[in-house]
Amino acid sequence: MxxxxxxxxxxxxxxxxxxxxxxxxxxxxxxxxxxxxxxxxxxxxxxxxxxxxxxxxxxxxxxxxxxxxxxxxxxxxxxxxxxxxxxxxxxxxxxxxxxxxxxxxxxxxxxxxxxxxxxxxxxxxxxNTDNDVSLILMNTKNFTESADSMRLMLFTLLNATAQDAAKSSRRFTTARLDISSLPTMYCVVQCTPDLTAGECAACLQDFPELTLSFLDGRQGGRLMGVRCNMRYEIYPFYQGDPTLRIISLALAVPAMNRTSPETPVTVFPHPPAGAPPPPAIIPAGPAQEQRGRKSKLWSIGIAVPLLAILLCSITFLWVRRRKKGNVSLQLQDKAGVDSRTEENALVRRIEEKSSEFTLFDLSQLLQATENFSEGNRLGQGGFGPVYKGQLSDGQEIAVKRLASHSGQGFTEFRNEVELIAKLQHTNLVRLVGCCIEGKEKSLVYEYMPNKSLDFFIFDENQSSSLNWSKRRVIIEGIAQGLLYLHKHSRLRVVHRDLKASNILLDQDMNPKISDFGLARIFGSNDTEGNTKRVVGTYGYMSPEYASEGIYSVKSDVFSFGVLLLEILSGKRNSGSHQFGDFLNLLGYTWHLWEEGRWLELVEAPISKEMHALPAEARRYINIALMCVQENADDRPTMSDVVAALNSESVVLPEPKHPAYFNLRVSKAMESATVVERCSLNDVTITQDPEGR
CATH class of the missing domain: 3.30.430.20 (Gnk2 domain, C-X8-C-X2-C motif)
Structure with a gap:
């Protein structure tokens, strides 16, 4: 390896x-x-x-x-x-x-x-099964007590998790280690599932040495490679219950029965108590003994110069760090003071808001979520984990905690609090309040019992529960929410990440636009913005944003058009789902539109209803195609969209071809492209020579 x-x-x-x-x-x-x-x-x-x-x-x-x-x-x-x-x-x-x-x-x-x-x-x-592209990431916090015990715990955890992952058919294991009087530790180990058990074990065999060399004493860390990777923390970071529970330093108990026809694999041996683990030693047989001696000599010949280079590198970095130490300390102290000042200012601004917005104590959220228990965990986002909770007055809430390792810092947290707190609309998820207490930063939202829109429209078993009348209400509600953001709110907001999974549904299946982490506020005279870092979701991005980083209210209009077609068809625009000769939903819709076969777009659960309302079906598809025009100037505003949805008297222009419409499957070139997926049939894909 x-x-x-x-x-x-x-x-x-x-x-x-x-x-x-x-x-x-x-x-x-x-x-x-x-x-x-x-x-x-x-x-x-x-x-x-x-x-x-x-x-x-x-x-x-x-x-x-x-x-x-x-x-x-x-x-x-x-x-x-x-x-x-x-x-x-x-x-x-x-x-x-x-x-x-x-x-x-x-x-x-x-x-x-x-x-x-x-x-x-x-x-x-x-x-190649080698892990030849790799990163090591560390938690910045150290274990302050029982360092030797924690080192032994970590080695036991890695050993058991790695062995279980190598034997698992999916090459994936989540684990938890519980030892009284010491912090609970959590771990995930994963190999690519195309590796054999032996290849996975070989990929993982150097992890203990790397962990002790670079992560010793750290409360968390990651070894990241294309073929195999590992992460451990002293807080839960994976979803669901662990597949492996370890209740002592000598015993690993599978949390769920797992059978495998493969031979048990030894990844690395247990070390003596309180001592770093020795390297794995595999006895050589008579036929291998001579090769073993040569290998050891060759390894020593390579290891000595490598060790010298490594020591020089460490010395250089240590000296440079010493020189920068005083400056870094001053900067950190100043940053800490600035951060506390900024947090205090935010608290004051929040307290001045209306009584509808609550500044929660951490103790209130701990009680509401049963100490952020796994049973109350709803999922994991880029912000951090999300938990269901119930306040003392019976109100159900969803709590998004800012993870300490999250890429979203206090600035983004502040922006989201101040932005959403000023937005009040029936089709936007409501921010109930937040918590800022020490290192704890959480957002508290109203709880949405029916999950998100993608759970229904992309699932064959669930899509039948959404008839056309319900879908129409959802479409019109999303449009009203966007119109409020773009025109009628106190701020002019571009969402930038409108998609099915960000549309939450309340108990009456009314839509609520959520997740404003990427949203941007426009000034009254601004028409568009520009960013060097394009963020969002593939398939919903307008071409000018994806290629040039230019965003405006018309970027949201494009996303709305894609979402409207997905609601009508029950199919995702992005991904490898082929629509006849077309690679995406936009091209397929345009093809049907040109041939007058647009009714074929609608999915089976609403097909009968839509065939009884052909003019309405055509109107909604026309609106969607206008929204996904390649040129932003050719797209309507959300005011135009809402008017067209609510009135048949509005005359709709004939759409031009949409963006990304010419991605096709070419049978003449299919031998040039092979796309594989594990345990599924091969898919052959190419693009038209003209491209896009």
């Missing part, structure tokens, strides 16, 4: 959680491609296909290739085994966007998130 050989590089890439913001990227040195090149075209095909393939796989894993040498692109995507398909799809799709932004025009790029990882390259790394 490649981990030991990468140790020098890893030392320079060591990042504290507090200073690192997802995604964490590694940009390769295997050359660049040019805009409009065959390589970019092949990369676009994989970025359309791989998110869907990974999310639809039972192992949340997919690999793929596109094109022919020398422009062939290889890609691999792996989602953490405890997240759902929708989150996996979004994470991988975002990965393609971020990789192309962070490693601009680079042919080789890797991006890592809390929920997934992605790599693409012009070399066939898929055939």
């Amino acid at each position: 490649a981990f030991p050989a990468m140790a020098i590089v890893l030392l320079l890439l060591l990042l504290p959680f507090a200073d690192a913001e997802t995604p964490w990227q590694l940009c390769g040195t295997r050359g660049n491609y040019t805009a409009g090149s065959d390589y970019q075209s092949n990369l676009n095909q994989l970025s359309a296909a791989l998110p869907r393939n990974a999310s639809s796989s039972t192992t949340l894993f997919a690999t793929g290739t596109a094109g022919t040498v020398p422009d062939m692109v290889y890609a691999l995507a792996l989602c953490r085994g405890d997240i759902n398909a929708s989150a996996c799809n979004d994470c991988v799709a975002t990965g393609f966007q971020d990789a192309q932004q962070l490693c601009a025009f680079g042919k080789d790029a890797s991006v890592y998130y809390d929920s997934c990882l992605l790599r693409f390259s012009n070399t066939n790394f898929i055939a």
Whole structure:
């Protein structure tokens, strides 16, 4: 495995959680491609296909290739085994966007998130089982007491979790270790599921040494590679109950029965109590003994110069850190004072607001959520975990905690509090209050019992519960919410991340727009903004935002058009779902529109209703196509959209072709592209020579 050989590089890439913001990227040195090149075209095909393939796989894993040498692109995507398909799809799709932004025009790029990882390259790394692209991340907090006991606990936890992951058919294990009088520890270990048990174990075998070398004494850390990765913390960070519970330093008890036909695998041996673990020693047989002696001599010959280089590197970094120590300390002290001043100012501003907004004590939220228990955990977002709770007056709430390792700092927390607290509309999720107490920062929302819209429209078993009348109410409610943001609120707000999973449904199935983490406020005279870092969700982004970072209210209009087509069809726009000869929902809809077969777009549960209302079906599809026009100036405002939805007397213009309409499947070129997903049939995809 490649981990030991990468140790020098890893030392320079060591990042504290507090200073690192997802995604964490590694940009390769295997050359660049040019805009409009065959390589970019092949990369676009994989970025359309791989998110869907990974999310639809039972192992949340997919690999793929596109094109022919020398422009062939290889890609691999792996989602953490405890997240759902929708989150996996979004994470991988975002990965393609971020990789192309962070490693601009680079042919080789890797991006890592809390929920997934992605790599693409012009070399066939898929055939290689080595973990040859790696990062080490650390929690900035240290264990202050019982360091030796915690070290032994950590080694026991890693050993048991790694062995279980290697034997698991999914190559994925979540674990929890409980020892009285010591902090509970949590761990996740994962290999790509195409590795055998032995290959997974081999990939993991260097993790203990790396952990003790670089993460010793830390309360949390991660070893991140394309083929295998590990994370441990003293707080729960994965979803659901652990698959493995460890109740002593000598005994690991599976939390759920797991059977495997494979032979048990020893990943690394247990160390003596209180001592660092010795290296794994595998006795050589008679036929291997001579090879073993040569290997040891060869290893020593390499290890000595590497160790010398490593010691020089450590000395250099230590000296440089000493020189900068006083300045850093002063900056940290000043930053701490500034942060506390800013927090106090925010508290004062919050207290001046109306009585409808509550500043909660931490004790109130602990009581409401049963100490943020796993049973009350609703999910995990980029902000941090979300918990269901009930206040003393019986009101149900959803609490979003700012995770200490979250990329979203106090500035973003402040912006979200001050923004949402000023927005009051029946189709926006209501912010009940917040908590700012010490290091605890939480947002408290009204609780939405019917989850989010994507749970219904993309699930064949659930979609039948949404007839056309309910969908129409949802569509009109979303439009009203956007109109309020763009025009009628005290602020002019662009949401920038409108999608099905950000539309929550109350007990009466009324829609509520949520998640304003990416929202931006416009001045009264501003018409558009620009950002160097494009954030959002693949498939919902307008072309001017995705390619140039330009956003405006018309960006939200584009997202609304995509969402409207998804509600009508019950299919996602992004991903690898093929619509006949078309790669996305926009192109397929345009094709049906041109041929006058637009009624074929609607999904089965509402097909009968829509066939009885052909004029209404045509009108809604027309509105959607107007919203997803390639040129922002050709799109309507939300005022126009609401008027068109509410009145048949509004004359709708004939739409031009939408953005991204010409991504197609070409059978003549299908041998040039192969996209694979674990345990599913191969999918063959290419793009029209004209491109987009």
